[in-house]
Amino acid sequence: MLKKWIPLLGVAAVCGSLSMPQAAKAEQLTLCWAAWDPANALVELSKDFTTKTGIDMKFEFVPWTSYADRFLNELNSRGKLCDLIIGDSQWLGGAAENGHYVKLNDFFAKEGIKMDDFVPATVVGYSEWPKNTPNYWALPAMGDVVGWTYRKDWFERPELQKEFKAKYGWDLDAPKTYDQLKQIAEFFQKREIDGKTIYGASIYTERGSEGITMGVTNVLYDWGFMYENPKKPYDMNGYVNSPDAVKGLEFYKSLYDCCTPPGSSNVYMVESADAFKSGQVAMQMNFAFTWPGLYKDEKVGGDRIGFFPNPAEKYHFAQLGGQGISVVSYSSKRDAALEYIKWFAQPDVQAKWWQLGGYSCLKSVVDAPSFKSSQPYATAFLESMAIVKDFWAEPSYAELLQAMQKRVHDYVIAGKGTAKEALDDLEKDWTQIFKDDGKI
Amino acid sequence: MTASHETFTDKVADAAIRATPQSVAARVRGLSDRAIAWLFIAPTILLLLAINIFPLFWAVYLSFTNYRANRPNAVVQNVGLGNYSRVLNDPDIWASMQTTAHFVFWTIVLQTLIGFGLAYLIDRKFRGHAFWTTLILIPMMLSPAVVGNFWRFLYEPQIGLFAYAVSFLSGVPTSEIQMLGSVSLAPWAIIIVDTWMWTPYVMLICLAGLRSIPDYIYEAAEVDRASAWRQFWSITVPMALPFIMLAVLFRGIENFKMFDMVNLLTGGGPGSTTEVASIALKRDAFEAWATGRSSAFAIILFVAVFGLANIYVKALNKVKQR
Numbered sequence: 001m002l003k004k005w006i007p008l009l010g011v012a013a014v015c016g017s018l019s020m021p022q023a024a025k026a027e028q029l030t031l032c033w034a035a036w037d038p039a040n041a042l043v044e045l046s047k048d049f050t051t052k053t054g055i056d057m058k059f060e061f062v063p064w065t066s067y068a069d070r071f072l073n074e075l076n077s078r079g080k081l082c083d084l085i086i087g088d089s090q091w092l093g094g095a096a097e098n099g100h101y102v103k104l105n106d107f108f109a110k111e112g113i114k115m116d117d118f119v120p121a122t123v124v125g126y127s128e129w130p131k132n133t134p135n136y137w138a139l140p141a142m143g144d145v146v147g148w149t150y151r152k153d154w155f156e157r158p159e160l161q162k163e164f165k166a167k168y169g170w171d172l173d174a175p176k177t178y179d180q181l182k183q184i185a186e187f188f189q190k191r192e193i194d195g196k197t198i199y200g201a202s203i204y205t206e207r208g209s210e211g212i213t214m215g216v217t218n219v220l221y222d223w224g225f226m227y228e229n230p231k232k233p234y235d236m237n238g239y240v241n242s243p244d245a246v247k248g249l250e251f252y253k254s255l256y257d258c259c260t261p262p263g264s265s266n267v268y269m270v271e272s273a274d275a276f277k278s279g280q281v282a283m284q285m286n287f288a289f290t291w292p293g294l295y296k297d298e299k300v301g302g303d304r305i306g307f308f309p310n311p312a313e314k315y316h317f318a319q320l321g322g323q324g325i326s327v328v329s330y331s332s333k334r335d336a337a338l339e340y341i342k343w344f345a346q347p348d349v350q351a352k353w354w355q356l357g358g359y360s361c362l363k364s365v366v367d368a369p370s371f372k373s374s375q376p377y378a379t380a381f382l383e384s385m386a387i388v389k390d391f392w393a394e395p396s397y398a399e400l401l402q403a404m405q406k407r408v409h410d411y412v413i414a415g416k417g418t419a420k421e422a423l424d425d426l427e428k429d430w431t432q433i434f435k436d437d438g439k440i
Numbered sequence: 441m442t443a444s445h446e447t448f449t450d451k452v453a454d455a456a457i458r459a460t461p462q463s464v465a466a467r468v469r470g471l472s473d474r475a476i477a478w479l480f481i482a483p484t485i486l487l488l489l490a491i492n493i494f495p496l497f498w499a500v501y502l503s504f505t506n507y508r509a510n511r512p513n514a515v516v517q518n519v520g521l522g523n524y525s526r527v528l529n530d531p532d533i534w535a536s537m538q539t540t541a542h543f544v545f546w547t548i549v550l551q552t553l554i555g556f557g558l559a560y561l562i563d564r565k566f567r568g569h570a571f572w573t574t575l576i577l578i579p580m581m582l583s584p585a586v587v588g589n590f591w592r593f594l595y596e597p598q599i600g601l602f603a604y605a606v607s608f609l610s611g612v613p614t615s616e617i618q619m620l621g622s623v624s625l626a627p628w629a630i631i632i633v634d635t636w637m638w639t640p641y642v643m644l645i646c647l648a649g650l651r652s653i654p655d656y657i658y659e660a661a662e663v664d665r666a667s668a669w670r671q672f673w674s675i676t677v678p679m680a681l682p683f684i685m686l687a688v689l690f691r692g693i694e695n696f697k698m699f700d701m702v703n704l705l706t707g708g709g710p711g712s713t714t715e716v717a718s719i720a721l722k723r724d725a726f727e728a729w730a731t732g733r734s735s736a737f738a739i740i741l742f743v744a745v746f747g748l749a750n751i752y753v754k755a756l757n758k759v760k761q762r
Contacts, residue, residue, distance in 0.1 A: 069726065072510060076509055076510050076512055077512075078512070094510060094511070097511075097513075098510070098511060098512060098513050099513060190615075197615075206707075207707050207708060207709040207710070207711075208707040208708075261598070262597035262598055262614075262615040262616075262618055262621075263596055263597040263598065263618055263620065263621055264621070265618070265620065265621030265709060265710045266620070266621075266706070266707060266709060266710075280598075395510075395511065398510065398727055398728055398729050399728040399729065399730065401727075402723055402727050402728045403728075406532070406711075406712060409709060409710065409711050409712070410711035410712055411711075413621070413709060413710040413711055414623045414709070414710040414711025414712070414713055415623065415711075416623075416711050416712075436506075
């Protein structure tokens with residue numbers, strides 16, 4: 001009897017062994033993102049997805065310094081490493097036009113995922129290409145924006161408050177305007193606090209990737225810098241280099257010259273956070289994703305830290321950061337990847353995402369009455385997300401970014417030429433890039 | 441030729457044939473020795489073709505197109521000499537070439553002078569010279585990544601030892617000594633590090649040159665009552681010159697393509713002050729993704745280095761022949 005069954009068992013074993021690798025393959029998704037605190041929160045969050053669906057999650061996290069290089073190479077070479085990718089907002093145009101991302105409109109319609117349920121700025125910033133059209137390539141995943149942290153404990157010192165009021169005529173508090181911000185920065189610059197020399201503010205000045213652009217635009221928008229004529233696309237003369245934009249750039253340089261710590265010529269997210277954590281600066285410009293970590297910091301966190309959105313000038317904007325999550329079109333596990341997006345879009349998952357340290361873009365989470373009191377930085381985050389503006393998301397964004405990095409770094413840090421010359425040159429560079437692209 | 445002699449020759453030839461081992465090729469399926477030799481070097485040649493020659497020709501091809509590596513779906517068009525024209529007419533690229541020339545010139549001058557001076561001292565064979573030689577060689581043995589990061593901390597205005605030492609000696613506050621953030625000091629910060637790291641290399645080559653000078657020449661000069669100064673200029677320098685020139689050639693080529701040190705220390709900044717050609721090329725190729733244009737830039741750099749090196753080698757040969 002047993003002999004009769006042996007061949008059948010053998011066939012079953014062979015079939016099983018042949019099908020097993022495929023089954024295992026389908027049960028694991030690789031998600032690619034930058035290596036930072038929110039990524040750790042996502043790992044934690046995704047355990048629920050695995051529990052619910054049985055699909056394992058594998059993560060490919062790359063440091064910010066090589067994030068763009070690594071994953072844009074992967075996409076351009078049509079690699080199959082990433083099934084899901086949380087790609088930078090600026091990549092959207094190129095990824096959509098080159099077919100790297102799966103268009104999600106039909107999927108959203110089928111699953112009842114509505115873009116109206118998300119904060120509008122994040123939909124435009126992280127999902128739509130062309131901008132302001134209902135073509136969706138990603139689900140808003142991680143809301144982020146440039147804002148500020150300050151040393152609340154220093155600001156609250158009575159002797160400093162008294163001295164500040166006597167000098168400037170207003171109470172030392174989180175600034176609302178750039179004039180106030182600069183006055184505070186000047187007040188703290190090279191001041192001795194607790195036996196240590198401290199400085200006014202840490203601002204973005206990094207040359208290599210996108211640092212100084214993210215810092216400068218954060219300020220330029222408020223003076224009136226615009227990427228193009230709202231009525232005529234790619235018409236940049238008089239907008240990029242408007243007199244107001246020139247004044248904005250001059251202000252950024254003056255802030256760098258007067259009030260940053262020595263050796264601040266190449267500062268971006270990590271360096272800025274380090275300057276704050278080491279008690280070197282009174283204020284710090286940085287993306288909101290750093291706030292949960294700073295709040296938890298034993299030396300500068302808790303009651304010692306305060307948060308405020310980008311100050312206002314003629315206008316009130318802040319530079320958008322953050323990313324959307326997309327399905328890579330070269331993935332062989334598209335259905336499972338879409339399953340993850342469907343799961344991630346659920347309100348309860350989004351609520352947990354915020355609790356774990358991610359920044360949800362879902363209205364039901366951020367508009368909840370308890371949201372503002374859920375974290376000390378929640379209000380500043382909400383106010384900041386309401387005023388966001390983003391850099392070009394054109395397919396040629398990398399070239400556009402490099403041009404701006406060069407022009408503004410040359411002026412702000414190296415002191416080469418004038419602000420007017422820097423922005424005039426930038427306008428010429430950008431015009432040439434769009435001409436090369438055939439858009440002008 | 442006599443019959444007896446022929447017999448003797450034949451015998452010798454027969455003995456030689458018997459003594460010679462059977463050809464390896466003959467034993468391996470009738471292949472000739474030449475064929476076997478080709479079989480052995482073929483993988484290397486194929487590898488060289490694949491990773492050196494093919495990319496070179498591919499880059500030449502790309503340099504005539506508008507290809508962009510981040511637009512795989514875009515139609516690639518032939519732009520003729522357009523990329524070359526743009527590179528050669530770009531003032532920013534000329535500025536980066538000028539920066540490169542500045543680095544190459546000063547690093548070579550400093551490394552040659554200090555390297556030769558150290559070699560001259562070490563060659564005196566004083567007590568403990570082996571220890572000092574080893575000590576001097578240490579920087580050269582370190583990885584450029586380690587050296588770059590190490591010096592970045594040393595240059596740090598607030599905690600760096602370099603700033604502290606300069607401040608101690610000059611009385612200037614450390615916060616004012618911003619080697620990497622200052623337009624005027626940043627190029628020198630890189631020159632100092634490169635000189636610190638590669639002077640030992642120049643020293644080694646010069647030392648080999650000095651050790652190659654036969655002692656009897658100095659002995660003859662002593663007999664002729666030539667002064668030490670005269671011996672130095674008439675014997676030491678001319679005889680060590682080919683070695684010095686070789687060191688200059690190696691360092692010149694290396695520093696023309698200097699990348700790692702600049703990237704780690706300043707990233708080309710502040711502004712574009714230290715943006716050497718290799719940094720500008722990397723930005724164009726892998727950050728702006730202008731693949732066609734950057735290929736043209738790379739070809740121009742290659743031709744420049746190749747041409748200059750050839751001229752220099754001819755001069756070197758002339759010096760050697762004197």
